[in-house]
Amino acid sequence: MDKSVPVVSKIFCSGAPTMLMIRRRPAVVNGGGFVVTDLSHSIVFIVDGCGTLGSKGELMVKDGEGEPILSISKKGGIVQALSTRNRWNGYSMDYQGKNKLVFSLTDPKSCTAQDRDCTIVDCTRKIVAQMGKKGLMGGKDFYHVEVQSGYDQAFIIGVMAILDSIHGESTRC
Template identity: 70%
Template sequence: MNNSIPVVSKIFCSSTPTMLMIRRRPIVVNGGGFVVTDLNHNVIFVIDGCGILGSKRELMVKDGEGEPILFVSRKVGIVQALSTRNKWNGYSMDYQGKDKLVFSLTDPKSCIATSTPMRIHIEPMRHCTNWDYEIGGSFADRDCRIIDCTGKTVAQMGKKDLIGGKDFYHVEVQAGYDQAFIIGVMAILDNINGESTRC
């Protein structure tokens, strides 16, 4: 597919827009994450959070077969402690378990920086100079989107009011964009907002 924009891998890019359904796992049953299915209820991704991994700052995105494909962790350390923003790093995992930095996301960690948008940098840097993607809207209200540096919406989140309230929502990923990357960003937003991936 010539127009694909892989971050984790081109195998997670589709030639058509794709609707992904997200359902939070109950905390008491394999808690600490959520499951992503297609419209036919086939499991596409599984996200493990603190309840399974045991660490508050780590997330794992697995494919439908249960193989780890993306490891996400929040950066810590003295420099990070003095910063006004948290930094999350996403690492792609190969079949041997080796990881490679593929993106980083920064979010404000204090009320002083809340007017600053969440931004995502792809590694290695793409055609944009300061950032590649930006997150707009409200994850808590299930109404947020990911846009690229040209202003194009690449993923749009929505809620399913009739089924499960906040436990069930969807994300539409536009053609050519990496679905594993988008779900990794959703996992970070879930954690930032204190939802299913948090302890």
């Protein structure tokens, strides 16, 4: 029985827990963002922020080949200005370039600095992914995330890109 939980696509779900390594790019190199590799150092995902895209509140997750798979944008306007939370929408990108809303997340306006040791849980409080800096290269520009089996790695990287932008890290203008 398949226990995959695809959000972006089933092709990004693995049957076993997967360790991914994240290396932030400085804003002066390719516009910032970060690169995600597997343990054999093959590029799995690339995340571009507004330094590359040129628009504040816009993020792009690409596959290892550089093809866009997830477009993320922060909603703005008068409704957002009156809200106590920012809303981020993630859109999958199909081969025809059409966008389909696949997730929506909100964040509190009173966020503090991002902790590289955190856990992402689903609605039942089951651990989906754990992010940390212990045991692998360490430092502010290198950290890792372990995505549990069956969960969509592209979605998890999208959530990490949003957290990175919220906390003024490499994807933010």
